[in-house]
Amino acid sequence: xxxxxxxxxxxxxxxxxxxxxxxxxxxxxxxxxxxxxxxxxxxxxxxxxxxxxxxxxxxxxxx
Numbered sequence: 134x135x136x137x138x139x140x141x142x143x144x145x146x147x148x149x150x151x152x153x154x155x156x157x158x159x160x161x162x163x164x165x166x167x168x169x170x171x172x173x174x175x176x177x178x179x180x181x182x183x184x185x186x187x188x189x190x191x192x193x194x195x196x
Contacts, residue, residue: 167184
């Protein structure tokens with residue numbers, strides 16, 4: 134979904150001498166963030182362990 138910020142950046146980057154590579158990078162990258170609450174050290178270690186075990190699955194089908 135195209136957002137207004139991309140239109141603003143498309144106009145701004147050429148004005149500051151940026152290249153097409155910067156725009157391509159912007160369109161072809163993404164990120165995900167996960168925030169977890171924990172109530173003890175054991176709870177934190179268990180959640181961290183699950184997250185670390187999930188990493189290979191999240192990168193399984195990438196080029």
